[in-house]
Amino acid sequence: MDAIFVFEQLLNGLGYGLMLFLIAAGLTLVFGIMDTMNLAHGSLYMAGAYVAARVHEASGAFVLAVAVAVGVTVAIAAVVEFVVIRRLYRRDHLVQVLATFGIILIADDAVKAIWGVAPLLASTPAALAGPVDLFQGLPYPSYRLLLIGAGLAVALGLYLLVNKTRVGMLVRAGASNRQMAEHMGVRVGGVFAFVFALGAALAALAGALMAPISAVQIGMGEAILIPALVVIVIGGIGSVRGAFVAALLVGMVDTAGRAFLPPALRAVLPPSVAADLGPALAGIAMYVLMAAVLTLKPAGLFPARG
């Protein structure tokens, strides 16, 4: 195990973490600010991936595909918000979970009706298909570097939006104390619609960017939702900064668990025990992290509500 291998795994952890951040950021905004549990966030991710894959396939232009995917998904989200979500803001979480779970089922069947059950072809843009040599002895997938760049750019953009703009101030006000913000004259309805659209745009962006390196198929949204929920719980619900830190933590812990744990166990345990234990421990590493964080800080690392 040399330095290059360790460096490569750190880079992998960073990449996976940033990808989780794209999804978790939208989820934490919606949950933290609107106090609404939106399980259908994964369906928006799926919509982004499907639309991007189809547009990319038809036009050959990847940037256009991502832009169309974000636009279409935001439009879908606006309709969903108007028809369903808006009625849920003041209901309890169980009702929200039931209703948005219903949306997942409808979304999965809608995708099945439009595109069929078979997973869709989503190719990597030709210019980024191969690896680049970061330095001697480490070819790294150029598309993953793009993902890392995009993740960092979104993180920076969100930081500026939330901390430096007027809209961001309203969002923060709504997140820390909604009632007080309402009394101070913030039009909460408008802020909510904006936040929901922003969350949808982030989910669609994540879906569109993930499509070339993952399977575009029904259920992809549910698969990604679980680590995303772990991230927002660790980070503190409603905090974008928390989601960022937690996503990187989860990405690193998960990758390190898979990369270093099995060989480490093999060095100290008999092979048959290590073979069973290694993958099992690596699989639960992120949940152990969550349990540890919640024991020490029950509201997460950066709770939005003081």
Add this chain to the structure above:
Amino acid sequence: MLQMKKLSVALALCGVAALNVHAADIKVGIALDLSGPFSALGAEARDGFELAIEKLGGKLGGQPAEFIRNDFGGNPEQANQLVARFLQRDGIHFFTGPIGSNAALAVGPALFAAKVPYLSANPGPSAYAGEKCNPYFFAQYQNDTYDEAAGKVANEKGYRNVVLIAPNYPAGKDHLNGFKRLYKGGVKDEIYTKLGQIDYAAEIAQIRAAKPDAVFFFLPGAMGINFVKQFVGGGLKDIPLIAPGFSADEDVIQAVGEPMLGVLNTAHWTHDLQNPANTEFVAAFRQKYAGRYPSVYAAMAYDTLMAMDAAVRDVGGKIEDREAVLKALKNPSFKSLRGEFQYGANNFPVQNYYLREVGKDAEGRITNKLVGTTLEKHQDAYVGACKM
């Protein structure tokens, strides 16, 4: 006059009733995976069944037949309920359908107790090949035989150091053990991943560091799609990939595209296998389904109904004589798409296994191409444990 009218109405009703009874002579229960974890494969199987029903004109062995098709969502519990309904309400004579081994294992006991032949269109779990073998179960192949063939391919290609990768669940271990059964070289590393894993960067870095001659992967569905895309994107396309046919069939190929080119995989059937029945089937399938090539799932669904058709014909339509039906099924008289085969003592086929390589056809479409025969008249490893 009135009497006459009544009589004729009664007669007409009798006629209708008789017709109904007759029209529902032979019943086939087909449990489909149209939703749930295997829905993409379930859709393939459905297309194969429908083509067969069309070809047979809705009959079996010349007798009117009813094909009852229901979705069970890939859920073994729902499969059980559906089979109970098939047995009690519909009184089926044959059963087929499920894609997953878990569903196949769940529905078996009820069908065997009711003496209804279960012709598996896809899975061949090791339990049914060995200790729990049953005269009412007929398989298309045993699950591990694809991996055994892949192990032989690795020997023939001269690979000495291979990395194996599979999800961390019982079937994943079974498939890797199947590979090791005939493979003679060394195993550099055995990687077990989380079920449903999305990101494979950590494993790919491990493979890069291990510098193997080849990588054998069993990663069904989305996991395989993710893995192959990321493997090739990571610049490892010079390391050959070997897989059992399940991880490199049409569903995966069409979703991965170019990165699939060159993947070696093994199966007991391929769409360019040369025999008249297969040529006719592939042409009919491509005509009906917009030029798409059939997968193993579609081909075996089609084959299954052809086997039932032949058995009904061989017993002269006397479907209630179960012993005769079993005998006819065991000695199939139809032309299978895979060519010649026989059933072994455990009702699992003794047949050839082929090496396929993903390439491009004349029209530039990416698909599997037949390379050659890897195992001839091969029998599964479990037959010795079957006492039947």
